Amino acid sequence: MANELLIKNGHVIDPANGIDKKCDVLISDALVSQVGRIDPEIAESVERVIDAKGKLVVPGLIDMHVHFREPGDEEEETIASGSAAAVAGGFTSVVCMPNTKPTIQSETDVEYVHRKGRQARKTHVYVMGAITRGRAGVELAEMGFMSEAGAVGFTDDGDGVQDPSIMLRALKYAKMFDKVISQHCQDDHYVGEGVMNAGYNSTVLGLPGIDGLAEEAMLWRDIQLVKKTEVRYHAQHLSTAASIEIIRQAKKESLPVSCEVTPHHLLLTEQCCVDYDTNYKVSPPLRSVEDIEALKQAIADGVVDVLATDHAPHLQSEKELEFLAAPFGIASLECALSLYIKALIEPGIIGWSELIRMMSSNPGRIIGVDKGTLSKSKQGDVTIIDPDFEYVIDVNKFHSKSRNCPYHGWAVKGKVEKTIVGGEIRYSADTL
Amino acid sequence: MNALRKKSKKIGWNRKHLLGLRDLTAEEITHILDTAEGFEQISMRSVKKAPVLRGKVIVTLFFEDSTRTRNSFVLAASRLSADVIEFTRKTSSVSKGETLLDTARNLEAMGIDIVIVRHGAGGVAKLLSRSIDACVVNAGDGYCEHPTQALLDVYTIRKIKGTLKGVKVAIVGDIAHSRVARSDMWAMTKLGAEVIFVGPPTLMPCNVDKLPVKISYSLDDVIDKVDVVNMLRIQFERQQSNPFPSIREYSHYFGLTAERMKRAKSDIIVMHPGPINRGLEIESKIADGKNSVILEQVKNGLAVRMAVLFLVNQAAAMSGKR
Numbered sequence: 001m002a003n004e005l006l007i008k009n010g011h012v013i014d015p016a017n018g019i020d021k022k023c024d025v026l027i028s029d030a031l032v033s034q035v036g037r038i039d040p041e042i043a044e045s046v047e048r049v050i051d052a053k054g055k056l057v058v059p060g061l062i063d064m065h066v067h068f069r070e071p072g073d074e075e076e077e078t079i080a081s082g083s084a085a086a087v088a089g090g091f092t093s094v095v096c097m098p099n100t101k102p103t104i105q106s107e108t109d110v111e112y113v114h115r116k117g118r119q120a121r122k123t124h125v126y127v128m129g130a131i132t133r134g135r136a137g138v139e140l141a142e143m144g145f146m147s148e149a150g151a152v153g154f155t156d157d158g159d160g161v162q163d164p165s166i167m168l169r170a171l172k173y174a175k176m177f178d179k180v181i182s183q184h185c186q187d188d189h190y191v192g193e194g195v196m197n198a199g200y201n202s203t204v205l206g207l208p209g210i211d212g213l214a215e216e217a218m219l220w221r222d223i224q225l226v227k228k229t230e231v232r233y234h235a236q237h238l239s240t241a242a243s244i245e246i247i248r249q250a251k252k253e254s255l256p257v258s259c260e261v262t263p264h265h266l267l268l269t270e271q272c273c274v275d276y277d278t279n280y281k282v283s284p285p286l287r288s289v290e291d292i293e294a295l296k297q298a299i300a301d302g303v304v305d306v307l308a309t310d311h312a313p314h315l316q317s318e319k320e321l322e323f324l325a326a327p328f329g330i331a332s333l334e335c336a337l338s339l340y341i342k343a344l345i346e347p348g349i350i351g352w353s354e355l356i357r358m359m360s361s362n363p364g365r366i367i368g369v370d371k372g373t374l375s376k377s378k379q380g381d382v383t384i385i386d387p388d389f390e391y392v393i394d395v396n397k398f399h400s401k402s403r404n405c406p407y408h409g410w411a412v413k414g415k416v417e418k419t420i421v422g423g424e425i426r427y428s429a430d431t432l
Numbered sequence: 433m434n435a436l437r438k439k440s441k442k443i444g445w446n447r448k449h450l451l452g453l454r455d456l457t458a459e460e461i462t463h464i465l466d467t468a469e470g471f472e473q474i475s476m477r478s479v480k481k482a483p484v485l486r487g488k489v490i491v492t493l494f495f496e497d498s499t500r501t502r503n504s505f506v507l508a509a510s511r512l513s514a515d516v517i518e519f520t521r522k523t524s525s526v527s528k529g530e531t532l533l534d535t536a537r538n539l540e541a542m543g544i545d546i547v548i549v550r551h552g553a554g555g556v557a558k559l560l561s562r563s564i565d566a567c568v569v570n571a572g573d574g575y576c577e578h579p580t581q582a583l584l585d586v587y588t589i590r591k592i593k594g595t596l597k598g599v600k601v602a603i604v605g606d607i608a609h610s611r612v613a614r615s616d617m618w619a620m621t622k623l624g625a626e627v628i629f630v631g632p633p634t635l636m637p638c639n640v641d642k643l644p645v646k647i648s649y650s651l652d653d654v655i656d657k658v659d660v661v662n663m664l665r666i667q668f669e670r671q672q673s674n675p676f677p678s679i680r681e682y683s684h685y686f687g688l689t690a691e692r693m694k695r696a697k698s699d700i701i702v703m704h705p706g707p708i709n710r711g712l713e714i715e716s717k718i719a720d721g722k723n724s725v726i727l728e729q730v731k732n733g734l735a736v737r738m739a740v741l742f743l744v745n746q747a748a749a750m751s752g753k754r
Contacts (some may be wrong), residue, residue, distance in 0.1 A: 192673070203637040204454060206554030206576025206611060211638075276555030320533050320563075324553035324574065 004028045005423050006043055007382060010052025014059055015357035016373035025057055027380035030422040035374050050425075052384050055417055058356045059374050060092025060381030064182075064363040065157075065236060065260060065308035066333060068094075068125075070116060072101025077313040077401050079113065082333070083122035084399035085311070087427035089334040090416035092381035093124040093364070093371055098135070099158035105130040105141040107149035114150060122426050123419075124381070126367060128153040128182060131170045137162050140170060147177040152367040155182035157236060158283075160218050162188055167222065171229040180258075180366055182234040183222055185243070186284065190214035195324055197270040197285040205273065207323060210285050212240035219243050223250045226257060234366055235259040237310050239284040241294030248303045258366050260306035261295055263339035264330050268406065278319045278326035279406040282312070299358075300349050305366065307344075307358040309336045313402030331402045335393045337385065338412035345387075346413070352387070380423035389415035448748040449561045449568040450740050452577035453618040461619055465587050468732070468739035474511060475734060484742055485514035488545040493536070494520045494571070495551040500706060500730065501571050501581070505548050508737035517544075532556065533563050540564045545748070546741060549573070554611075567744040575609050575637075580740055581705055582615030584733040586623060588725055589660055591732070592701060596623035602654050604630040604686055605664030605713060606675070608637045612705045613664060617645055628654050631686060634675040651686050656695045662703040663688050663713045679712060688714045693723070701725055 008024040012035060019035060026034040026046070043049070068082035079096070086094045096113055098104030104113060110127055117125025129146035133139045135156040143154055154174065160183055161167040167183075174181050190213050196202050198209025219235055223246060226233045238244060238259050250257045264282055269289055272280040280286060298304050312329025319326050332339060340359070344350050364372025371379055395408040419427035445463050453461065474482055490509045492502050502518070509516045519539065530538075536547065546567040549557055554574030561568040572578040586596055593599055601620055607613045607629045620627050621644045628646040629636065640647055648654050655661070666682065676682045683689075688702065702714075702724045710716045719726060 198638040200639040200642045203639055203643065204576075204614065206574045206614060208575075209638050276558055317531065321531055322551065322553035322559060323555045 003030070003423065004046045005048045005050070005380070005420070006038060006046040007050045007052050007057050007384065008038065008043065010055050010057035010384065012057045012374065013352050013356050014374040015353045016059070016361040017375055019374070020353050025374060025382060027382070027420070027423040030380050031377050032374050032380050033376065035376075050384065050418065052417075054386070056352065056385040056387050058383050058385065059360045059372050060383050060419065060421065061090045061337065061359045062093040062363040062367075062372055063091045063309050063311070063333065063336070064095040064306060064367055066094045066096055066311040067099065067313065067329070068096045069313060070100060071112070075401070076315055079116035079125060080120040081399060081401045082311070082313075083117060083120035083125060085333045086123040087419040087421070088399050088416065090337050090383040090385065090419055091123055091333065092383065092419060092421045093126060093369065095152055095367055096125060096127045097155060097157040098128055098130045103130045103134050104128075105133055105146070107142070107145040110146050110149040110151050123421060124371070126150070126152045126369065128155045128157070130154065131156045131161055131181065132166060135159055137166055140166075140173060143174060143177060143179070147179055151179065152369060153180040153182050153234070155184065155236070157182065157184045160184050160186045160188070164221055164225065168225050168228065171225055171231045171233070174231050175229065178232070179368070180232045180234045182236055183218070184236050185215045185218040185222065185238070187214050187218040190217065193324070195281060195285070196273045197287050199270060199288065201270045201273060205276070207273075212242060212287065212291070215240055215284050216242045216246060219246050223255065223257065226250070226255050230256060232256045232366075233258075237262045237265065237284060237308065238295070239265045239287050239291060241291050244294050244298040244303060248298065251303060258305040258362070260308040261299070261304055262308055262310045263332055263336055263343060264406075266292055266295055266343040267339060272406065273323070276323045277406070278321065278323055279330065279404050281323060281326055281328055282330050283328035296344070296349050299344060305358065305362045307340050307355070308363070309333050311400075313400055314404045316403060319404045329404060331398070331400055331405045332407065333400060334398050335405070335407055335412065337416060338393070338414045339407065341387070341414040342412055380420065382420040383416060384418040384420070386415045386417050388413060391415060445743050446747050446750065448744050448751060449557070450579055450744055451557045451561055451568065451570050453579045453582055453615050453622070454577065456618075456622070458622045461583070461586070461622060464583055464736065464739050464743060465590060467743060468583075468587055468735040471738040471742070472732070472735040474738070475731075481511055481513055483513045485509065485512035485745055488514045488745060489517065489543060490514045490546045490548065490741070491517040491519055491539050491544050492571070493539070493547055493549045494518075495522065496572070497522070498550055498572070501550065504730070504733045505571060505737050508734055508741055511734075512738055512741055514546075514741070532559070536560050536564050540566055546745060567748050569740060569744060572611055575611050575614070577615045578611040579615050580733065580737050581612050582619040583740070584729055584736045585616055585662065585703060585705075586619045587732045587736050588703065588729050589625075589701060592725070593659065596620060596625040599625040599660060600628070600658040601625050601660040601662060602628045602630050602651070602658040603662045603664065604651055604688070606635045606667055607631050607640070607664070608635045609667065610664050616662060617643060621645070628658065630654055632676050632682070651688075651692065655692050656697070658700065659697065660701040660703060661688065661696070662705070665705065665707065666709055666713050683712055687712060688718050690715055690717050693718055699723070703729060706730070
């Protein structure tokens with residue numbers, strides 16, 4: 001008898017297969033074996049049954065942008081603590097960024113992250129390797145060896161690749177591997193000492209600003225390079241109206257580009273920085289209301305591919321520093337789903353099917369892991385969501401080691417009931 | 433002093449911190465100026481001391497170079513009979529090692545009543561005020577505010593002109609990186625003055641058009657129209673980022689020269705927060721000339737800082753927190 005798990009009576013949303021209806025999901029031996037009305041006789045024989053009545057049953061969420069800080073800053077987060085946070089947030093797969101200490105830039109580094117992920121036994125842990133050695137933007141890192149070890153893409157995240165000739169070389173070289181090149185678009189020439197959006201607020205707060213141009217200039221440059229090379233390119237955490245227009249135009253020209261946004265760039269503005277609360281210090285910085293409106297419009301129009309988190313844990317003691325000195329980053333992995341519900345579902349900008357597409361099937365496709373759908377014989381990764389459950393975000397209940405989350409105290413909707421990875425229940429809200 | 437005490441109670445100065453002038457009302461600013469007038473008398477006595485802060489401990493927490501502001505505060509504190517600890521550290525905060533808050537909490541554990549803080553990062557005074565129980569007085573934080581400098585500037589203008597209402601003030605130079613320009617702007621506009629920021633576009637802050645000021649890129653255009661000209665110091669350390677091609681060219685357009693002064697009103701007030709760069713932003717002849725009030729500003733700074741220390745301490749006492 002196969003090892004089976006039946007999720008019955010739920011509302012199944014599987015955008016890749018156009019499913020959006022009440023039905024059952026049967027997982028056998030870690031793989032999806034059937035979606036639909038399961039024969040009662042078969043159902044009888046299944047030992048493990050979850051009644052998902054009134055709940056949403058969706059392909060496991062995939063966050064293609066997290067920082068788990070291991071190796072190097074284990075006091076902030078480890079792959080184990082980050083993985084626990086991931087499943088609590090409904091994520092069955094995550095992609096770690098390579099800006100650890102040392103940088104992830106060799107096959108052994110990639111294997112190390114995979115091993116730590118397997119040992120944590122929570123979520124699937126993937127990793128992107130660095131584009132350049134030490135993310136210094138000078139010499140290419142060993143993309144080939146890292147690809148063979150299973151890196152799902154390449155990025156110097158934390159920094160953009162500044163030199164256009166290096167970026168062009170990286171894109172060309174990546175042609176051999178069919179992996180995505182993911183860019184933190186930020187031309188440092190425009191950044192200087194900047195710590196928040198450049199504008200009225202930065203002026204009266206006396207803080208150096210970062211103009212949206214920093215992001216837009218590099219994004220525009222990269223699009224020209226993509227035209228030359230036709231390599232798959234992904235723009236991370238876009239934050240401005242003009243950036244979105246660049247992507248919109250590139251997509252009209254059918255270039256192989258994708259992009260992501262984060263919850264904070266949809267819910268928070270530069271205005272949040274007025275009390276110098278460093279939990280609002282993030283890169284790229286929080287922008288204006290107009291930028292948020294443009295991002296939301298782009299999401300409604302289908303221009304945005306991925307809803308990511310850029311989960312960036314930091315120590316309390318570091319976030320207690322002066323705004324100028326504190327590190328950039330917001331930790332939001334555990335509440336991201338609720339935040340996206342608040343930003344996008346509640347105001348009616350998109351429906352659930354679009355949300356799941358951007359939180360599961362699209363990122364799965366971009367990182368090429370054959371996940372993010374409930375197609376037959378795909379990995380049995382499923383997230384069960386109670387969409388109307390109301391709660392208050394409490395950072396002290398986070399599984400993440402860090403607490404640098406500005407949403408503490410927010411009233412939100414949408415609870416992750418269960419997170420199932422390869423047919424195993426890796427997180428269950430009711431056992432807490 | 434009793435008269436002073438009564439007056440501030442009546443008006444209801446109730447801030448135990450002076451973090452900046454942006455959040456203050458015109459009445460509160462005027463109240464500080466009025467209080468400072470009383471303190472100015474003390475400096476004229478043979479015994480230049482009043483016992484109003486006797487038994488209080490004040491620390492000057494300076495993370496940036498400063499001699500005149502720190503000396504002015506130290507002297508103000510000692511004229512009010514407080515004990516003063518001077519703490520100077522030039523390094524900025526790092527994530528490892530003692531942080532700013534560690535330092536402040538350490539000092540507080542010694543029983544500090546007032547912290548006077550100067551730091552290169554905007555918002556530090558506010559950060560401290562949130563984190564410790566003592567009164568916090570901002571002696572300059574990054575590009576954000578330098579409230580006591582602006583208070584002494586408006587005090588000086590008011591003393592000469594009688595009011596700030598309708599007074600036209602040009603603030604000339606590196607506006608983008610100037611906390612003095614920002615604090616002056618808040619104080620002067622709240623009191624009814626008209627402020628014009630003058631400097632090259634590369635030294636104007638973001639969205640300067642949203643500030644309650646006029647903007648000019650030409651000192652020649654405004655020199656004959658203003659009642660006050662406040663010359664900001666050229667900061668050589670900023671020259672690395674090259675906001676203008678050369679100091680010579682800067683002086684050519686924005687230096688206060690005798691030639692330019694010929695077109696100014698005869699009673700124009702020439703100010704400078706100091707220390708001056710003779711021959712660069714201001715010619716010696718003008719800095720030392722009859723329109724210059726630069727030394728008067730220094731003198732008034734003492735009275736203003738005495739008033740501020742007195743008021744925050746009194747507010748803390750009244751709030752019963754200390």
